[in-house]
Amino acid sequence: MSWIDIVNSLFYIAGAVYGWYSVVEILATKRVEGYVWHTQGLYFAWGVWNLFMYSHLHYWVTLTADAIGSVASLTYFILAYIYLRKEKRA
Numbered sequence: 340m341s342w343i344d345i346v347n348s349l350f351y352i353a354g355a356v357y358g359w360y361s362v363v364e365i366l367a368t369k370r371v372e373g374y375v376w377h378t379q380g381l382y383f384a385w386g387v388w389n390l391f392m393y394s395h396l397h398y399w400v401t402l403t404a405d406a407i408g409s410v411a412s413l414t415y416f417i418l419a420y421i422y423l424r425k426e427k428r429a
Contacts (some may be wrong), residue, residue, distance in 0.1 A: 340399060340400055341398075342402045343398075344398040344399070344401050345400055347398065347400075348398075348400040348401040348403070348404040349402035351405050351407075351408055351409070352404045352408075354408050355404060355407040355408035355411055358408050358411030358415065359401045359407075360412045361411070361415050362411055362414050362415050362418065364405055365415060365418045365419065365422065365429065366415055366418065369422060370422060370426075371419045371422045371423050371426070374419050374423070375382075376379055376416065376419065376420075379416045380416065381413060382412050383409060383412040383413055383416060387409060388407030388411065389401075389402075389405045389409075390402060390405060390406060392414055393405060413414055414429055
């Protein structure tokens, strides 16, 4: 574990906190507003790539933080899909 790993992971942890905040918001409101699925899909794909990359760089703290954020992105992506489908049916 290096100082670069720790500093980098702090940015990922901040992103994960905001990602999970978005998940809580969508669960509370059961609505999707201003959602662009391309953006969320890109960040999820990037997060998955980073899981591979950081494991090879041995940045274990960043890897863990990225995994938490990637799961938040995937969860939000799935919930947005579900609620947007419900809105279209209504």
